[in-house]
Amino acid sequence: MDRTATKSVTCEECIEVLVDYVDGTMDAITVQAFERHFADCPPCLDFLRTYKATIHVSKKHFDDSQVTVPPDVSHRLRNYLETRCKGKKPGQG
Secondary structure, eight states: OOOOTTOOOOHHHHHHTHHHHHHTOSOHHHHHHHHHHHHHOHHHHHHHHHHHHHHHHHHHHOOTTTOOOOHHHHHHHHHHHHHHHTTOOTTOO
């Protein structure tokens, strides 16, 4: 995503590359655009907080070498998320 310091970020763009923002692999100009968006968009800020908390809890409570998600659970979860969240912005019901 190529952004200048004066451009804005949409909710959809936040969701698309949120992992880059959280991982710190995003360029500084885009980070600034994201931070401006989060300051003006409470639903996206809530989504970011939930995303970070989920990562923290997952890392704290699960050891990848000991926990495996059964394929049927993984498939059902993916289908649910694709059906439930497709085309929705953060904060939409």
